[in-house]
């Protein structure tokens with residue numbers, strides 16, 4: 001049974017792409033066959049995995065508008081148990097193109113039905129918006145993992161994100177649940193960081209992962225080498241905490 | 257003659273809101289009558305200025321869909337020369353609502369025509385996307401100021417942003433120019449920071465401001481007190497560099 005997890009938060013720069021890449025890579029290191037799907041037109045997840053724009057002939061855009069099957073755009077990566085579905089800037093046009101199409105929010109879910117069972121986990125990196133692309137990811141997903149940056153604006157947008165998730169469960173995907181809340185870019189020297197973690201725990205209680213991702217410069221360097229942190233610097237705090245997150249995620253699954 | 261400047265970059269979390277608030281406040285401190293406009297549904301600029309959601313009855317959403325005139329939604333702030341046009345989460349619906357409306361990208365420009373001459377500067381905070389709201393801002397603007405975070409992904413999205421600006425100048429706003437490129441969250445201890453600044457200077461040459469905004473925790477604390485940095489901690493590096501940016505911007509204007 002494949003578990004599909006969307007990494008979503010409309011606030012920008014909170015660590016969605018960093019979490020998608022490094023959680024997927026950590027699951028792959030644990031030999032769980034994982035598919036990483038980039039549905040952000042910025043394609044940061046694609047380049048963060050070392051895939052250059054020129055290398056990509058077909059991508060998630062072709063799948064969402066219905067011209068390619070998902071299997072035809074899957075790329076293998078340096079990690080044996082990790083595959084990637086790349087994105088491209090073509091996807092910028094999809095938001096407008098999809099508006100007129102029928103069942104426009106379900107196109108990704110339909111594409112995934114062909115690969116059900118091939119992977120243990122599918123991880124979807126979403127853009128910083130609540131538009132049609134994120135709705136496609138939330139409709140295709142079993143659960144949503146919400147990264148929250150340890151900064152003031154981080155908690156502002158959550159009620160809007162919760163509204164959107166509620167709408168999706170009512171109209172498009174009744175089984176969608178919150179996988180977990182991940183605190184990112186935590187700096188133990190700053191009061192602000194501690195305050196935001198406390199507020200998130202008040203708001204979401206035990207949905208907040210024990211694992212907290214610290215601000216760690218190796219995490220921000222890794223994408224410039226096109227590698228997940230576990231390949232760029234396996235001994236860094238960044239690598240250790242994302243491996244810990246993968247372990248916590250699997251333990252939560254086994255408890256259910 | 258009012259100068260309208262859009263603060264735009266579809267990459268999330270690069271310092272658009274922080275720059276919009278603190279540049280506008282610095283211009284106001286120099287006694288230049290300034291209007292700060294929040295067109296992001298997240299409304300971070302509104303809350304960063306201390307305006308709570310419950311206080312806002314009418315906002316930019318009502319103006320863009322045509323039910324209110326701009327003057328009716330303008331709020332005064334703690335700074336005598338700074339006014340604010342707030343946003344709200346109603347704006348999340350505007351992207352879809354506007355798709356069907358005629359001259360959907362020109363609604364903000366039309367709204368601004370009523371206030372021409374009242375302000376020396378109008379600063380517009382954009383959402384992290386290239387959708388209809390950002391297109392409205394680019395169509396209403398004389399120029400666009402692009403904040404770039406000193407991180408790897410920062411340079412990835414620039415070619416897409418340039419494409420969008422070119423499209424806007426061709427079809428909607430032939431006079432739109434780049435006001436400048438602002439490097440943000442610079443950390444002098446990190447190689448990555450120096451590399452990104454060098455690459456930005458190669459790409460944009462003298463359009464990159466001499467002023468570089470350092471990573472400064474006081475800047476990330478100020479919004480939790482609802483104040484621009486110049487009121488929260490006027491002696492901080494954050495306050496000094498945004499005042500310097502305002503000075504550099506005015507000097508560039510005088511040279512033209």
Ligand SMILES: Nc1ncnc2c1ncn2[C@@H]1O[C@H](COP(=O)(O)OP(=O)(O)OP(=O)(O)O)[C@@H](O)[C@H]1O
Pocket residue numbers: 011012013014015016017018019040044126127128184185186213214215216217219220221223266267268269384407408409410
């Ligand atoms: N724990 C961390 N420590 C240090 N830097 C980090 C960390 N997590 C992410 N970053 C850096 O912060 C920036 C923002 O992270 P990222 O791009 O993953 O956020 P995002 O939510 O995907 O952004 P967007 O909203 O644009 O999609 C990136 O430059 C990334 O390298």
Ligand SMILES: Nc1ncnc2c1ncn2[C@@H]1O[C@H](COP(=O)(O)OP(=O)(O)OP(=O)(O)O)[C@@H](O)[C@H]1O
Pocket residue numbers: 010011012013128151152153154267268269270271272273274275296300382383384440441442469470471472473475476477479
């Ligand atoms: N120079 C700085 N030093 C430290 N923190 C900063 C700096 N500039 C911005 N920040 C913090 O970084 C986070 C991102 O900044 P901000 O919200 O201004 O970016 P944005 O581009 O407006 O994001 P979005 O794409 O979501 O609109 C905020 O929490 C802000 O307080």
Ligand SMILES: [Mg+2]
Pocket residue numbers: 016017018040044126127
């Ligand atoms: Mg991202």
Ligand SMILES: [Mg+2]
Pocket residue numbers: 272273274296300381382383
């Ligand atoms: Mg913002």
